[in-house]
Amino acid sequence: MAFENREDAGRQLATALEGYRRRQPVVLALPRGGVPVAAEVSAALDAPLDLIIARKIGVPDQPELAMGAVAEGPEPAIVRNEDVIVLAGVSAAEFNAVCERERREIERRRRLYLGDRASVDVAGRSAIVIDDGIATGATMRAALLAVRARKPRTVVLAVPVAPPSALAALRRDVDHVVCL
Numbered sequence: 242m243a244f245e246n247r248e249d250a251g252r253q254l255a256t257a258l259e260g261y262r263r264r265q266p267v268v269l270a271l272p273r274g275g276v277p278v279a280a281e282v283s284a285a286l287d288a289p290l291d292l293i294i295a296r297k298i299g300v301p302d303q304p305e306l307a308m309g310a311v312a313e314g315p316e317p318a319i320v321r322n323e324d325v326i327v328l329a330g331v332s333a334a335e336f337n338a339v340c341e342r343e344r345r346e347i348e349r350r351r352r353l354y355l356g357d358r359a360s361v362d363v364a365g366r367s368a369i370v371i372d373d374g375i376a377t378g379a380t381m382r383a384a385l386l387a388v389r390a391r392k393p394r395t396v397v398l399a400v401p402v403a404p405p406s407a408l409a410a411l412r413r414d415v416d417h418v419v420c421l
Contacts, residue, residue, distance in 0.1 A: 242401075242421050247274065247373050250401035250421070251281025257419050258369060258399055262286045266367040267393070269293040271384055272354065274373035278401065282371060291361040293370060294350055295384040296343040298336070300329045310383035311340050313347045318386035320379050360391075368393035370415075375403035378411050385414040 244250040258266075266288045270279030276292070283290035295312035298319075299305060308325040312318040319340060326336060368388050375381050381398070389396055395416040398408075403420050412418055 247277040251278040255285035279371040310379040312383035312387035378407035
C-alpha cells in the first residue's frame with residue numbers, strides 16, 4: 242500500500258478505524274511524525290486529539306542505538322532492551338542517567354507543544370495511539386504502557402506501516418491493532 246504523505250496515510254487509516262467512531266475514542270499521537278497522521282484520524286472520527294510523548298533511550302556513546310524507551314506520565318513507562326544494555330556494557334547508573342535526561346526532554350516538549358493544557362482524559366474510553374510508522378517498537382511500547390496506565394476501556398495501536406515482527410511484539414500491550 243502506498244501513501245502520498247502522512248496526511249494521506251492518516252485519511253486511509255481513518256477509513257480503517259471508522260468502526261471506532263461510535264465508541265467515543267480519543268486519538269493520541271506520538272510527535273512529531275504521528276501528529277499529521279493522527280490529525281486526519283481525529284477529524285474523520287470527530288474525536289479529541291492529544292499527544293503521548295515517548296523518547297528513545299540511546300546507548301551513551303551510540304545515541305541512535307536504543308537500549309530502551311520512556312514515555313510521559315506520573316509514573317513514566319520505561320522499556321528496557323536488555324540485550325542491547327548487556328552488549329553495550331551499560332551500567333544501571335548510565336541507563337538511569339540517560340533515562341532521566343529523556344524524561345526532562347519529554348517534559349520540555351510537552352510544555353513547548355501544549356503549554357499548560359491538561360491531557361485529555363482517556364479513562365473508560367477507547368484510546369487510539371497513532372504514529373507514522375514503527376521500526377523496532379520500543380518507543381511505541383513505552384507509549385502504549387503509559388496510555389494503559391491511564392485506564393482506557395480499550396487501547397488500539399494504529400499505524401500505516403510496521404514490520405510484522407514489531408507488531409507481533411506489541412500485540413500483548415493492546416486490545417486491537419490496525420496496520421495498513
